[in-house]
Amino acid sequence: MAGTKEIRTKIASVKSTQKITKAMQMVATSKMRRAQDRMRLARPYADKMRATIGHLTEANPDYRHPFMVTREPKSIGIIVISTDRGLCGGLNANIFKNTIYLLREWQGKGAEVNLCLIGSKGLGFFRRLGLPILANITHLGDRPHVKDLIGTVKVMLDAYREGRIDRLFLVNAHFVNTMTQKPVVEQLLPVEAVSSGDLAEHWDYIYEPSAAGILDGVLMRYIESQVYRGAVENVASEMAARMVAMKAASDNAGKLINELQLIYNKARQAAITKELAEIVGGAAAV
Amino acid sequence: MAESVIHVDVVSAEGEIFSGPAKMVFVPASEGDIGIAPRHAPLLTLLKAGEVRIQTPEGAEHLIFVGGGVLEIQPKKVTVLADTALRAKDIDEAAALAAKQRAEEALKDKVDKISQAEALAELTRAAAQLKLIEKLRKLKG
Numbered sequence: 001m002a003g004t005k006e007i008r009t010k011i012a013s014v015k016s017t018q019k020i021t022k023a024m025q026m027v028a029t030s031k032m033r034r035a036q037d038r039m040r041l042a043r044p045y046a047d048k049m050r051a052t053i054g055h056l057t058e059a060n061p062d063y064r065h066p067f068m069v070t071r072e073p074k075s076i077g078i079i080v081i082s083t084d085r086g087l088c089g090g091l092n093a094n095i096f097k098n099t100i101y102l103l104r105e106w107q108g109k110g111a112e113v114n115l116c117l118i119g120s121k122g123l124g125f126f127r128r129l130g131l132p133i134l135a136n137i138t139h140l141g142d143r144p145h146v147k148d149l150i151g152t153v154k155v156m157l158d159a160y161r162e163g164r165i166d167r168l169f170l171v172n173a174h175f176v177n178t179m180t181q182k183p184v185v186e187q188l189l190p191v192e193a194v195s196s197g198d199l200a201e202h203w204d205y206i207y208e209p210s211a212a213g214i215l216d217g218v219l220m221r222y223i224e225s226q227v228y229r230g231a232v233e234n235v236a237s238e239m240a241a242r243m244v245a246m247k248a249a250s251d252n253a254g255k256l257i258n259e260l261q262l263i264y265n266k267a268r269q270a271a272i273t274k275e276l277a278e279i280v281g282g283a284a285a286v
Numbered sequence: 287m288a289e290s291v292i293h294v295d296v297v298s299a300e301g302e303i304f305s306g307p308a309k310m311v312f313v314p315a316s317e318g319d320i321g322i323a324p325r326h327a328p329l330l331t332l333l334k335a336g337e338v339r340i341q342t343p344e345g346a347e348h349l350i351f352v353g354g355g356v357l358e359i360q361p362k363k364v365t366v367l368a369d370t371a372l373r374a375k376d377i378d379e380a381a382a383l384a385a386k387q388r389a390e391e392a393l394k395d396k397v398d399k400i401s402q403a404e405a406l407a408e409l410t411r412a413a414a415q416l417k418l419i420e421k422l423r424k425l426k427g
Contacts, residue, residue, distance in 0.1 A: 151381025
């Protein structure tokens, strides 16, 4: 009966691990639904912002806001959104891989790279590269708020305004569906002008105080809302990835338990057979 | 009288706050509070912190606090793009400064963490060496 006790303890330990992974899977599922709702809620604001920018640029063809002027890219900024916690499969690894491709590409063109990191996993990873990190924020939680992102985004916008960066990119996980999340790179600055053909209606607005002043406020909010959308989408992706990873872990634990149970039963049976043989052997000897 | 109401949408980046018809809307525009009645001229302006007051055709009043935002008036529609957070130049400035500081601290941390990791590696190496010496001694003895 030497091995049976060990096998029993092993089974118990795998079972308790399975309980944890199952619980994590369920938590991730419900959080993912809520994150998806928030993703949907953020859409009308961004759409309306975009339309307003379209109206403003349409009305002032001569005026070009600094955020809309394309400059020679000597230096770029990348906002990387990653998760705060692990156990979500290859989500962060994929985001980082894409970011590395992006920054190698620009470094190849002779541009300097500045980073802005949202999420502690990204901070841990990119710290080792030794690139300048202009701003960072971690622990936004499962419900990121625009309020928490304002400062971080402002650092990058100021850097752009002062000419320290000439392009601004956003990298985050795009939520395709529950099974697929793929990292996407999006250019935030300069803002690509909305073509007038996209606008359904057009009016001659009165601008108070001036179109330029309004455009500044609108563009700033637009970019903030883009980063917010990225953060919320990243949360949804994180939860989906964790859900899938935890499901796989629970399934594997189940398989392992079955295998161990079989080994345990065999060992037990062997022990009984041996004992019987001993008794029979003993009786025969008498 | 279809013209006696105007459709109002109040949306923030985090979700929709209000959507429905109104008789009159009061908003805190950056140049001073304005009241918007149906058939107001198209207008685009920024908002400052304050409250948006919406009078519905049923006579009810909705009060919504905004921290700032953008107001867009179209012939039949008023859109308030509201900030959920209180916005002011110095508040934004302080938040930006905090973000910068965090980044600097994170970079400073790196030195400590790396030296810690190195020390840990050194320690494991030393421990392994000790173990090996012990083993060799036993073999000999």
